[in-house]
Every structure is written in structure tokens, then in C-alpha cells.
Amino acid sequence: MxxxxxxxxxxxxxxxxxxxxxxxxxxxxxxxxxxxxxxxxxxxxxxxxxxxxxxxxxxxxxxxxxxxxxxxxxSPIQFVSLEDLMNSMENSESTPLFLLLDGLTDVRNFGAIIRTAECCGVNGIIIPEKGSAPINADAVKTSAGAVFKIPICKVSHIKDAVFYLQSYGVKLLAATEKTDTVIYDVKLDQPLGIIMGNEGVGVSKSVLKASDFTAKLPLLGSIESLNVSVACGAFLYEVVRQRIVPLAPEAGI
Incomplete structure (x- = not known):
């Protein structure tokens, strides 16, 4: 399908x-x-x-x-439970990386985020059962088929997923403009879940409070915010940057 x-x-x-x-x-x-x-x-x-x-x-x-x-x-996909997702990580040699979408409603943003998440090696995407963009034909197309390659979980509340992941030693980082910490100052090479919020209001207050860290991207222009799929890509690729082996000094480019 x-x-x-x-x-x-x-x-x-x-x-x-x-x-x-x-x-x-x-x-x-x-x-x-x-x-x-x-x-x-x-x-x-x-x-x-x-x-x-x-x-x-x-x-x-x-x-x-x-x-x-x-x-x-x-839905064109079968969702997995959060429990099954965590069980599947037990024998993984990679450092876990999860993406939690707190009330994202735009289907094309959703599809674009799924595509970027798959490219960045995200182990699973977690969304709420209610109030989230559907996985429909537009989402499938925008994801370039990545929706079929990455586990997606539905949970009753994102905050419950935060607590569940924390019980496994996963640190939760919420993206928000309401912080003084920029993403480049946060240690990301540990078991991690990144939380992206709703296009209009961002991450909900209760989820922000439950998170271990908050961070933002520096904005040097006059526009006050980035599109959520663009911001998510920047966050994920900073994780990738911190986790890959650096080039040897003599390599140069």
C-alpha cells in the first residue's frame, strides 16, 4: 500500500x-x-x-x-509500540536517537521531517495519537518513501513517552526559542531524543518541563523563527556532526 x-x-x-x-x-x-x-x-x-x-x-x-x-x-503503514521499539534497540551497537513530534500538524512538514530523520539514522519517530498530522499520500510523497523505512510509534501523550525514554537512560532535548542555550553547546553523542513542537506554539509547556535540556538555533536575520522541518534538520545534523569520526587534520578540504 x-x-x-x-x-x-x-x-x-x-x-x-x-x-x-x-x-x-x-x-x-x-x-x-x-x-x-x-x-x-x-x-x-x-x-x-x-x-x-x-x-x-x-x-x-x-x-x-x-x-x-x-x-x-x-494509514499506509503499521505503527510499532514504544515498548517494541525500545526492545529492538537492546542489541544495537549504535547510540540511540529518537525524534518526538509534539503536535506537528502540517502533513508536508511531517513528510519532510521523516525523510531527514531517516537520512540521519533516527531509530524511531514518536507522535501523539491525537492532534498529529496524518500519514497520508502527501506525507508519503514528501518523505520520498522514507515513511516505510523508519519505525513510527503512536502514544497517548508525548510527555508519557518522555518519561518512558528517560527510564531507559535516554536524555530528552526540546527545541525551543525560549532558552539561552544554542544547540552547538549541548552534548549530543549520548542516547538522545529530540522533541520538535507544533508549527505555531512549539513544544507544549508540560513537555518542556519534563525534558532534560532545551536548545535553540541562532537566528541572525530579522525573521523570528524557522520552518519546523528546517529547524529539525539542523538539529539532527548537529547530532550527526557530533557523532561521526572527525576528519584527520591532514585530510583538509
Whole structure:
């Protein structure tokens, strides 16, 4: 599968949930009721899926008709659990590097970040179950296929992932303009998780508080901030710079 799949019909969505499909979002017609919908609604709540209640006109556009009041988007990838990701690192000889995206909503930024993360050897990307950009056809295209090459985890809350990684000895670095520390002054050659925030408000206050370090990029022009995918690339490549073996003095360029 190379792009997001859209399914529709109450029974179809129930079967997708029961089959553990990676459901990105469920659209439900406002005011819908009935025994079968009650079963679906219970499964939606148990699975903590992202849901939007919309007018029937919206569903008609999504599914061209026979949707029974329910449409769902299925991700083109299978997400991995944070536990499985950490278990997979046990026998790795590389220094762990993770990327946590706290409320990133722009699909193309998301795809660009995934592409850069894969190029920089990131071991896994962690996103929240709700309030995050979907992995759809645009994200797949912008990532240049990298979305299929790097593990992606969904968690209930980014702060919970911060605490979980810290229990494994991973240090968490949050990117924020609200600090005096620049990225070049932070030691990055240790087990590390980098946290990038929402395009508008940045990393949430609770996640900033839970982080081990904060850092920013120096801005020498008059614009007050960088695009998040550009900033993320700069952070990741500073990690790469600190971790690779330096050129011998005689090599020169």
C-alpha cells in the first residue's frame, strides 16, 4: 500500500478495528444512532481513535454515497509500540536517537521531517495519537518513501513517552526559542531524543518541563523563527556532526 486507504460503512470499520488496522481518523455523521453504531462507538472509545462528527454532506464527498454514516482513513503503514521499539534497540551497537513530534500538524512538514530523520539514522519517530498530522499520500510523497523505512510509534501523550525514554537512560532535548542555550553547546553523542513542537506554539509547556535540556538555533536575520522541518534538520545534523569520526587534520578540504 503506498497511500492512505479510505473505508466506509459501520460493519467495515468495526472489522478494521477488530483486525488491528492502523486507523488514522474516523468520520461519523452527526446524530447517527442504532445498535450497530453503538457497538462501533464503544470500540472507538476503547481504542482511543481520533474521531470527527461531521454533517452527511462531508461524508458524501469522502465516500460518494453508501457510507452508512461512517468513513475511516487507514494509514499506509503499521505503527510499532514504544515498548517494541525500545526492545529492538537492546542489541544495537549504535547510540540511540529518537525524534518526538509534539503536535506537528502540517502533513508536508511531517513528510519532510521523516525523510531527514531517516537520512540521519533516527531509530524511531514518536507522535501523539491525537492532534498529529496524518500519514497520508502527501506525507508519503514528501518523505520520498522514507515513511516505510523508519519505525513510527503512536502514544497517548508525548510527555508519557518522555518519561518512558528517560527510564531507559535516554536524555530528552526540546527545541525551543525560549532558552539561552544554542544547540552547538549541548552534548549530543549520548542516547538522545529530540522533541520538535507544533508549527505555531512549539513544544507544549508540560513537555518542556519534563525534558532534560532545551536548545535553540541562532537566528541572525530579522525573521523570528524557522520552518519546523528546517529547524529539525539542523538539529539532527548537529547530532550527526557530533557523532561521526572527525576528519584527520591532514585530510583538509
Amino acid at each position: 503506498n497511500e492512505q486507504t479510505r473505508i466506509f460503512g459501520i460493519r467495515t470499520v468495526i472489522e478494521a478495528i477488530d483486525s488491528n488496522e492502523s486507523i488514522e481518523k474516523i468520520y461519523v455523521q452527526k446524530g447517527i444512532s442504532g445498535p450497530l453504531f453503538q457497538e462501533l462507538n464503544r470500540k472507538i472509545k476503547e481504542g482511543n481513535f481520533s474521531i470527527s462528527y461531521v454533517p452527511i454532506e462531508k461524508l458524501n464527498k469522502l465516500a460518494n454515497g453508501n457510507h452508512q454514516g461512517v468513513v475511516a482513513n487507514i
